[in-house]
Amino acid sequence: MELSSEFLNMILDSVTEHIVVIDKAGNIRFANRSWTAFGKNNDCDINDSWDGVNYIEVCDAAAKMGDDFGLKAGDGIRRVIAKEDAIFYFEYPCHSPQEKRWFMMRVTPFEVNQESFFVISHQNITERKLAEESVKNLANLDGLTSIANRRVFDEFLHEEWRRCYRLSQPISLAIIDLDNFKVLNDKFGHQFGDKCLIDVAKVLAAVANRPGDICARYGGEEFALVCGDTTLEQIKLIADRLLLQVTALNDLDPNLSSGNYLTASIGIAEMRPETGKCESELISRADAMLYKAKENGRNRIEG
Incomplete structure (x- = not known):
C-alpha cells in the first residue's frame, strides 16, 4: 500500500x-x-x-x-x-x-x-529516571534524619547554580543552626537530641517541595536549605516560617516547653550567578550571616 x-x-x-x-x-x-x-x-x-x-x-x-x-x-x-x-x-x-x-x-x-x-x-x-532516582536516594540520605546528606547538598547546589546561571535567575541559601544544642543533649540525652534533629528535618522537608529546592543535614546540628529562582526577600519569608515552626516544636514536648530549649539561628544569602563567581561564595555569605545571628543573641535570622 x-x-x-x-x-x-x-x-x-x-x-x-x-x-x-x-x-x-x-x-x-x-x-x-x-x-x-x-x-x-x-x-x-x-x-x-x-x-x-x-x-x-x-x-x-x-x-x-x-x-x-x-x-x-x-x-x-x-x-x-x-x-x-x-x-x-x-x-x-x-x-x-x-x-x-x-x-x-x-x-x-x-x-x-x-x-x-x-x-x-x-x-x-x-x-524511569524517577525510579532510578528513588533507588539512588537511599544512599544519598542522611542516616538519622532521612533528608539529603552533605554530599548531595554540594552536588545539588553546584547544579542549581549552573541552572540559575543559564536562566539569569537568583539562587538563595539558608543555613540553620540549632542553638545551644549541646545543652539540650546534656540535659535530656543524645537519644532525645536525635529526636529533635529528626523533627527539625521534617519541618525543613515540608518547605523544600520544588525541583529547585533541597534541604540537607549540613553537619551535626546544622541544616541547609537551597532555593532556586528565589530572592533574598522570598527566602526571608521562608526562614521566618521555619523559625516559628522550630520554636513551636517546644510546645509539643513537656521537656522542651519547660525551658524553650529548641531554637535556631538562621543565616540567609542570595546571589545571581555570574561568570567569575561560584557557589562557594554563596555559602560564605550565608555562613557569615549565621555567625552574625549567633552574635546578636541567637533565635533569629540575619541576611
Missing part, C-alpha cells in the same frame, strides 16, 4: 516523542505536533512554525549561555552529519518549576533522493 505524505504526517503527529527532521545545514524541515506543543508549553521563543529554524544554531546559542545540553547536542548532531558517528543519543534533565523531567535525545540519519536528512527525537524518560 502506498502511503500519502499526509497520512505519514498524521502518524508522526500521533506519537508522543518530540520529533524534527533537519538537513545537513541544520535547518528544520519538519516538526511534529508534540515538538511544537512542547515548545509552546515551555515558553519557547519559537511558538508557531519551526520550519527553516536552524536547530544547530539553537543548540549553539544555548551552549553560549552555559547550557550543557546545548553543547553536547550541537556536538553530537555535527558528528552524525559528518558521518563520524552512525547515531548519537544522550539523556538530559529538563526540569520545570513544577516538576522534574528527563529526556533522551537521539539523532539518526537517512537519505531521500541522494539528499541527507537527520531525525532528531526527544523521548520523555521521566518515569
Whole structure:
C-alpha cells in the first residue's frame, strides 16, 4: 500500500516523542505536533512554525549561555552529519518549576533522493529516571534524619547554580543552626537530641517541595536549605516560617516547653550567578550571616 505524505504526517503527529527532521545545514524541515506543543508549553521563543529554524544554531546559542545540553547536542548532531558517528543519543534533565523531567535525545540519519536528512527525537524518560532516582536516594540520605546528606547538598547546589546561571535567575541559601544544642543533649540525652534533629528535618522537608529546592543535614546540628529562582526577600519569608515552626516544636514536648530549649539561628544569602563567581561564595555569605545571628543573641535570622 502506498502511503500519502499526509497520512505519514498524521502518524508522526500521533506519537508522543518530540520529533524534527533537519538537513545537513541544520535547518528544520519538519516538526511534529508534540515538538511544537512542547515548545509552546515551555515558553519557547519559537511558538508557531519551526520550519527553516536552524536547530544547530539553537543548540549553539544555548551552549553560549552555559547550557550543557546545548553543547553536547550541537556536538553530537555535527558528528552524525559528518558521518563520524552512525547515531548519537544522550539523556538530559529538563526540569520545570513544577516538576522534574528527563529526556533522551537521539539523532539518526537517512537519505531521500541522494539528499541527507537527520531525525532528531526527544523521548520523555521521566518515569524511569524517577525510579532510578528513588533507588539512588537511599544512599544519598542522611542516616538519622532521612533528608539529603552533605554530599548531595554540594552536588545539588553546584547544579542549581549552573541552572540559575543559564536562566539569569537568583539562587538563595539558608543555613540553620540549632542553638545551644549541646545543652539540650546534656540535659535530656543524645537519644532525645536525635529526636529533635529528626523533627527539625521534617519541618525543613515540608518547605523544600520544588525541583529547585533541597534541604540537607549540613553537619551535626546544622541544616541547609537551597532555593532556586528565589530572592533574598522570598527566602526571608521562608526562614521566618521555619523559625516559628522550630520554636513551636517546644510546645509539643513537656521537656522542651519547660525551658524553650529548641531554637535556631538562621543565616540567609542570595546571589545571581555570574561568570567569575561560584557557589562557594554563596555559602560564605550565608555562613557569615549565621555567625552574625549567633552574635546578636541567637533565635533569629540575619541576611
